[in-house]
Amino acid sequence: MGCVLGTESGGGRRRSRRRRGKVEEPPPSAANAVEVRVRKDATERQRTRRTGDVLATEHRKPRLPDSFLANQQQGWPPWLLAAAGDAIQGWTPRRANSFERLAKIGQGTYSNVYKARDLINGKIVALKKVRFDNLEPESVKFMAREILVLRKLDHPNVLKLEGLATSRMSCSLYLVFEYMEHDLAGLAARSGVKFTEAQIKCYIKQLLSGLEHCHNNGVLHRDIKGSNLLLNNEGILKIADFGLATFYDPNHKQPMTSRVVTLWYRPPELLLGATIYGVGVDLWSAGCILAELLAGKPIMPGRTEVEQLHKIFKLCGSPSEEYWKKYRLPNATLFKPQQPYKRCVAETFKDFPLHSLPLIESLLSIDADGRGTATAALESEFFTTEPYPCEPSSLPKYPPSKELDVKLREEEARRQRGLTGKSSVVDGAKKVKARDRVGRAIPAPEANAEIQANLDLEHLKPSQNSALSCSLACHLRFSGAVKFELRIPRMQGSIVRWRVVTQTNTKSKSEKFPPPHQDGAVGHPQETSNKFPLSFGPADASFGSAVFNSRSSVSVKSMGAAGGASSRKKTSREDPRMAPSHKFIRGFKPSSVGISTNLFFKSK
Numbered sequence: 299m300g301c302v303l304g305t306e307s308g309g310g311r312r313r314s315r316r317r318r319g320k321v322e323e324p325p326p327s328a329a330n331a332v333e334v335r336v337r338k339d340a341t342e343r344q345r346t347r348r349t350g351d352v353l354a355t356e357h358r359k360p361r362l363p364d365s366f367l368a369n370q371q372q373g374w375p376p377w378l379l380a381a382a383g384d385a386i387q388g389w390t391p392r393r394a395n396s397f398e399r400l401a402k403i404g405q406g407t408y409s410n411v412y413k414a415r416d417l418i419n420g421k422i423v424a425l426k427k428v429r430f431d432n433l434e435p436e437s438v439k440f441m442a443r444e445i446l447v448l449r450k451l452d453h454p455n456v457l458k459l460e461g462l463a464t465s466r467m468s469c470s471l472y473l474v475f476e477y478m479e480h481d482l483a484g485l486a487a488r489s490g491v492k493f494t495e496a497q498i499k500c501y502i503k504q505l506l507s508g509l510e511h512c513h514n515n516g517v518l519h520r521d522i523k524g525s526n527l528l529l530n531n532e533g534i535l536k537i538a539d540f541g542l543a544t545f546y547d548p549n550h551k552q553p554m555t556s557r558v559v560t561l562w563y564r565p566p567e568l569l570l571g572a573t574i575y576g577v578g579v580d581l582w583s584a585g586c587i588l589a590e591l592l593a594g595k596p597i598m599p600g601r602t603e604v605e606q607l608h609k610i611f612k613l614c615g616s617p618s619e620e621y622w623k624k625y626r627l628p629n630a631t632l633f634k635p636q637q638p639y640k641r642c643v644a645e646t647f648k649d650f651p652l653h654s655l656p657l658i659e660s661l662l663s664i665d666a667d668g669r670g671t672a673t674a675a676l677e678s679e680f681f682t683t684e685p686y687p688c689e690p691s692s693l694p695k696y697p698p699s700k701e702l703d704v705k706l707r708e709e710e711a712r713r714q715r716g717l718t719g720k721s722s723v724v725d726g727a728k729k730v731k732a733r734d735r736v737g738r739a740i741p742a743p744e745a746n747a748e749i750q751a752n753l754d755l756e757h758l759k760p761s762q763n764s765a766l767s768c769s770l771a772c773h774l775r776f777s778g779a780v781k782f783e784l785r786i787p788r789m790q791g792s793i794v795r796w797r798v799v800t801q802t803n804t805k806s807k808s809e810k811f812p813p814p815h816q817d818g819a820v821g822h823p824q825e826t827s828n829k830f831p832l833s834f835g836p837a838d839a840s841f842g843s844a845v846f847n848s849r850s851s852v853s854v855k856s857m858g859a860a861g862g863a864s865s866r867k868k869t870s871r872e873d874p875r876m877a878p879s880h881k882f883i884r885g886f887k888p889s890s891v892g893i894s895t896n897l898f899f900k901s902k
């Protein structure tokens with residue numbers, strides 16, 4: 299027996315008639331005529347289905363939500379509604395051909411960014427083009443989240459999403475942003491650019507103001523770094539690239555993925571596998587940027603997660619016993635140094651302006667709780683003492699210098715010197731190895747695209763045709779370049795032949811698109827990402843002396859070659875305090891980082 303909604307005769311109130319299992323038809327009236335017609339149709343269709351009529355197939359189609367129909371009326375293509383209905387709800391799309399593309403200005407993990415002219419008002423904009431046809435549903439979901447986050451934010455120091463555009467012909471969505479001439483990483487890398495203390499204060503104040511707005515609106519950015527801080531010619535800094543951002547509620551903390559934030563700016567708790575975290579992750583990155591601007595070079599340019607953590611411990615001290623007990627982090631047993639490291643932030647940055655140190659100390663607290671909030675950081679003496687932050691409008695105007703331009707310029711310089719041939723070409727933009735870069739500041743590793751796994755495989759006894767153990771550090775970048783670094787234990791009298799089988803798991807692309815099951819923020823329980831011991835790589839040379847000299851000059855950069863990746867000394871010995879790197883383990887599960895690797899060695 300079917301059931302339909304009925305209207306109570308006389309009273310006009312609708313109520314379910316399911317109780318009596320009886321269909322009652324209300325008397326037709328002007329007020330409910332349409333509803334009655336609809337119910338009649340439904341009843342007829344149900345009867346038809348029972349009799350096996352052909353209309354039954356039509357009836358099986360799921361009913362489309364009203365928002366879907368409303369959006370379709372607004373001109374959204376059905377494929378986009380299906381993929382990201384919530385994110386675009388209430389907006390009317392622009393046509394892509396109402397913009398004139400002028401130049402490609404950036405490239406991201408899943409997008410190309412173009413400088414374009416709005417043909418309606420002549421305004422110059424940035425169009426972030428996202429192609430849907432070759433994106434997996436997961437990636438689309440994260441793109442939709444980026445739009446939702448951007449739509450929630452409205453602040454002078456947060457890049458505003460001005461609209462969306464679609465093209466009829468291609469499966470693409472364009473995010474329309476105001477055009478920004480520079481990014482902080484590109485600007486800092488320019489030769490001849492030296493920021494004064496007042497200018498650094500101006501930039502950091504704007505960064506913290508933007509972060510304060512994000513955090514107050516329940517948004518964590520999770521990828522704060524120089525290339526995501528865009529600047530216009532009026533000196534306004536805007537936080538951009540919310541591709542890794544997430545909503546969070548400090549009062550109802552949900553597990554989230556720890557595989558976020560670009561390595562050099564990633565806080566220790568994430569490296570240790572924390573899944574419950576908060577605003578502290580962005581504040582740590584802000585602290586790294588502040589120190590980087592003052593030093594003129596990245597302060598902790600690690601190449602692997604292990605090395606990154608090592609650098610953090612060496613500068614900021616290793617966590618206290620209370621910390622390990624308080625947080626019980628998943629990777630604690632792997633990374634806990636046998637002997638503690640002493641904190642030496644003040645000593646390392648002794649040449650920094652006096653009032654910058656308390657702020658850096660606080661932002662670079664090992665314990666995220668010690669980092670406070672963006673609001674508290676804005677109240678720090680750094681901003682209330684002389685020299686005061688300069689006005690954005692008083693900042694110098696620079697020719698365009700975004701990271702991509704820098705890479706292209708450097709590649710051209712290398713080509714001129716006849717050194718080309720080693721870098722890979724990615725969609726027109728050639729990648730430049732860190733050690734080949736000129737200029738003092740080095741752009742950070744690209745986005746979060748680096749998946750790093752130091753894999754220690756099970757040691758098998760050498761015997762005929764047996765597999766020999768090895769330690770493999772694998773670096774996968776989404777540019778497509780895969781680099782393997784093999785550390786092979788000395789095998790006396792063995793001829794080693796190897797077969798390396800790699801299988802990238804395109805389903806869990808990267809930290810950029812953490813698999814949904816790893817990010818509670820999109821409604822899935824989280825799993826810790828590093829389920830295998832990571833080993834510390836070679837100990838790095840410690841961060842050199844700070845280059846800021848507040849006595850002699852207000853300029854902050856006097857270094858020649860950049861520190862970090864390009865000038866880092868390599869030592870062959872590991873720090874004895876850290877976990878050994880050639881420990882062999884059982885039960886290794888490489889798929890947790892999206893790459894499957896097998897090594898087979900044959901001994902004689």
Ligand SMILES: Nc1ncnc2c1ncn2[C@@H]1O[C@H](COP(=O)(O)OP(=O)(O)OP(=O)(O)O)[C@@H](O)[C@H]1O
Nearest residue numbers: 404406407408411424475476477478539541700745
């Ligand atoms: N509004 C803008 N104005 C000028 N340039 C921009 C703008 N938005 C983005 N860009 C440039 O495009 C680059 C890529 O943009 P964005 O970081 O948003 O893309 P993404 O796909 O999220 O990148 P990633 O994978 O690096 O995180 C930026 O580094 C920047 O140089």
